[in-house]
Amino acid sequence: MDLDFVCAHAGRPAAELTRRDVVRALLAVPSGVALVAVPDLRRALLAAGNPMSPAFWDSVKATLGAIESGTATVGDVQRWLESTGTEPLLLTRSFFVWPEEDERGPIAEEMYRRLVAHLEERVAEGVIDPDALARRDDGAREAYEDLQEHWLNSPLPDGRIPSVVVGDEQDEEMFAARDEEEAFALGELRRILAELPEPVRPASELHRACVRLREVLAGPGYPGNVLRACAGFGEGEELPEDDEELWLTVTAGIAGPISDLPEEDDTVEAFTDLEGELGHEDTALAALCAIHYADWLAVVAALARRGPGVLASPERIARLIAESDDIDVDLDDPEDLEAAEMLFGSVTPLWASLGIVDRNEILTPLGHWGLPRALERAWSPFD
Incomplete structure (x- = not known):
C-alpha cells in the first residue's frame, strides 16, 4: 500500500x-x-x-x-x-x-x-x-x-x-422486493395446489364456523379485535353476508394483516413508555406481520398435502417449516425453531376461532379446504 x-x-x-x-x-x-x-x-x-x-x-x-x-x-x-x-x-x-x-x-x-x-x-x-x-x-x-x-x-x-x-427510495425498494417475493410465493403455492386433488367444500362446517365468527367479531377484546384488524374491518363496518366471503377474508387477513388495532385513549402513552410491554393483542398482530412468505408457504403446503387430522400445533408447524422441500430454509438451530414456534403461537389460537383447527390443534376439513384458498387470496394483487 x-x-x-x-x-x-x-x-x-x-x-x-x-x-x-x-x-x-x-x-x-x-x-x-x-x-x-x-x-x-x-x-x-x-x-x-x-x-x-x-x-x-x-x-x-x-x-x-x-x-x-x-x-x-x-x-x-x-x-x-x-x-x-x-x-x-x-x-x-x-x-x-x-x-x-x-x-x-x-x-x-x-x-x-x-x-x-x-x-x-x-x-x-x-x-x-x-x-x-x-x-x-x-x-x-x-x-x-x-x-x-x-x-x-x-x-x-x-x-x-x-x-x-x-427514505422514500428505500421504501419503494422494500415494497418492490416484497411484491416480487409475494408473487413468487403465490406462483409456488398455485403450482403445489395444482398437483393435489380438490378438497370438498365443507358447507355445514363453514356455516357453523361463520356463526361463531360473527359472534367473535361483534364482541369486545381478543380475538375479535385482532381478527377485525387482520381483515381490515373498521368500527361499525358491516360484515360480508356471504359465509365463504367472510371466512376467507378473515383467514387471509391472518397471513396478511390489513390494518392495525384501533387506537385507544392510552395508546400513545403505552407506546412512549419504553419500559412497558406490548399488550397481548399488539404482540399477536406483530407476530403475524413477522412471518415470512416462505414460512406460510411451507406450512400451508404441508397441511394441504397431509389433509384433515394432522397436528397443527406451533411446535409441529415449526418442524414442518424445517422439514419442507418447498422452500430453501435452514431451521436446524434450536433458536430458529423456537422463533418459528413463537410466531405461530399467535396464529393457532386465531385459527381455532375460525374452525381451522380444533381444540386439540388438529387440522379440520374446513381448514384443509380453506387455508390454501385464503393464502392465495392474501397474496393475490388487488384488482
Whole structure:
C-alpha cells in the first residue's frame, strides 16, 4: 500500500486527498499492512504538499494499533472514520441511517455524495475542526452531529429534503422486493395446489364456523379485535353476508394483516413508555406481520398435502417449516425453531376461532379446504 493506492482508491490526486480518503484506503487493507505503510504514506503526503496534522496521524496509529491487537470495536472504527470531518454519520439523532454502500439506490448515492461535498466545504471554511474531532472533543462532536442533522432535514435548492427522498427510495425498494417475493410465493403455492386433488367444500362446517365468527367479531377484546384488524374491518363496518366471503377474508387477513388495532385513549402513552410491554393483542398482530412468505408457504403446503387430522400445533408447524422441500430454509438451530414456534403461537389460537383447527390443534376439513384458498387470496394483487 502506498500513496498511489490511496489516490486510486479515492479517485483524487494526492494534493486533494482528504483525511476521509486516507482512512478509507487504510481500512481497505489488513491493519498490519496499513500500519507498516503509514510512515511512508505520511512522508509522501508531506512531499505532495498535503501533510495533514499530527493529531490525525496520532489517531491513525492509535486506531490501527487497536484494530491489529483486536481491542477496537466496530463502533470505535466508525467513530474514527467520522472524526475525519467529512464522513456522514452512520446514525443521526433522528435515527436516520444511510443504506450500506452496495445497497444504495441512485437517490441515496446522490445525497451521500452531496453530503460529503458539503462537509468538505465546511472543513475548508473552518466550520468543522477535524483535529478536535480526532481528539474526541465533545463540543466538536456535538456541532458535527448538529450540522449533519440540519443538512439532512433541510430543503436543497430544488426543494428535495435529503432524509425524506432517501427514505422514500428505500421504501419503494422494500415494497418492490416484497411484491416480487409475494408473487413468487403465490406462483409456488398455485403450482403445489395444482398437483393435489380438490378438497370438498365443507358447507355445514363453514356455516357453523361463520356463526361463531360473527359472534367473535361483534364482541369486545381478543380475538375479535385482532381478527377485525387482520381483515381490515373498521368500527361499525358491516360484515360480508356471504359465509365463504367472510371466512376467507378473515383467514387471509391472518397471513396478511390489513390494518392495525384501533387506537385507544392510552395508546400513545403505552407506546412512549419504553419500559412497558406490548399488550397481548399488539404482540399477536406483530407476530403475524413477522412471518415470512416462505414460512406460510411451507406450512400451508404441508397441511394441504397431509389433509384433515394432522397436528397443527406451533411446535409441529415449526418442524414442518424445517422439514419442507418447498422452500430453501435452514431451521436446524434450536433458536430458529423456537422463533418459528413463537410466531405461530399467535396464529393457532386465531385459527381455532375460525374452525381451522380444533381444540386439540388438529387440522379440520374446513381448514384443509380453506387455508390454501385464503393464502392465495392474501397474496393475490388487488384488482
